[in-house]
Amino acid sequence: AVYGFIGPNGAGKTTTMRILTTLLLPSSGEASVAGYSVDRERAAVRRSVGFMPDFFGVYEAMCCWEYLDFFAASYNIPPSRRPKLIDDLLALVDLTHKRDADVMSLSRGMKQRLSLARTMLHDPALLILDEPASGLDPRARVELRELLKELRSMGKTIMISSHILTELAEMCTHIGIIERGRLLASGDVTTIMQSIQPHRTFVVHLLSDPAAAEESLQGLPHVLQVRRQPALIPPQIEIDVDGDDQAVGAILTRLIQGGAVVTHFAGQVNDLEDIFMRITEGSAYGGTS
Known part of the structure; x- marks a missing residue:
């Protein structure tokens, strides 16, 4: 699963992540990771988590394999296991060809992937990534996104914060929305x-009169509202529906029987930005926190 953690500046995203990784103790309340208290069982939490902060930081005087070997030793991974583990992780993040290269010679995107490999040395159940795409160029963003998808397919649970909601939408199975230190919503997308918009909206493109199409739907069950968009090319109507797929089929049938020339009929896709703006009631959004 990939859990997208969303919130405006100062909402508490980074603070929450630091608490979950035991870098910051909670001033009140309880938090746990994999069943371990972040306050009373900090060592167990750290074994369960791989953390990449927004300022990921790497030791540039080392070469790539030395960097990973240093952290493998700090995790008490036996020397006999380290060479294969390091080679496997470098292959996973597509840095095998940079194995002996100095870290300082890597691009920012490569350093980001090397840092991600470091978070996985001890095979944690949970990866917590704070703004991992920050500062990356478009190609590096795509490479990072594909890597995270691969980690998800491997069964890793990933918690990721980002101010680029379109990118989160392509990766996340679940989201949490935080504002002013309060979790406003959490669950699958x-x-x-459905909780903020229980009905579905369908967009219909027409080659006929949208007013006539709207008239044909009057009184039809499960049609909550019809909105005309005559200025658009082609003309469109939007239909709010509270019924199942059978009800949707009846709506399309009624349109055609009423003489509408339909060229497109599809459900409106609501993205993470729509969800965020609805739940936070349009508060300002952006940046890291």
Whole structure:
């Protein structure tokens, strides 16, 4: 699973992540990771978590394999296991060809992937990544996104914060929305969307009169509202529906029977930005926190 952690500046995203990784003790309340208290069982939490902060930091005087070997030793991984583990992780993050290269010679995107390999040395159950795409060029963003998808397919649980909501939408199975230190919503994307908008909206493109199409739907069960968009090319209507797929089929049938020339009929896709703006009631958004 990939859990997208979303919130405006100062909402508490980074603070929450630091608490979950035992870098900051909570001033009140309880927090746990994999069943371990972040206050009373800090060593167990650290064994369960791999953390990449927004300022990921690497030791540039080392070469790539030395950098990973240093952290493998700090995790008490036996020397006999380290060479294969390091080679496997370098292959996973597509840095095998940079194995002996100095870290300072790497691009920012490569340093980011090397730092991600470091978080996985001890095979943690949870990866916590704070703004991992920050400062990356478009190609590096794509490479990072594909790597995170691969980690998800390997069964890793990933908690990721980002101010680029379109990128999170392509990766996340679940989201949490935080504002002013309060978690406003948390769960899978579909369930949250249904909770804030229980009906579905369908967009219809027409080659006929949208007013006539709207008239044909009057009184039809499960049609909550019809909105005309005559200024658009082609003309469109939007239909709010609270029924199942059978009800949707009846709507399309009624349109055609009423003489509408339909060229497109599809459900409106609500993205993470829509969800965020609805839940936070349009508060300003952006940046890290």
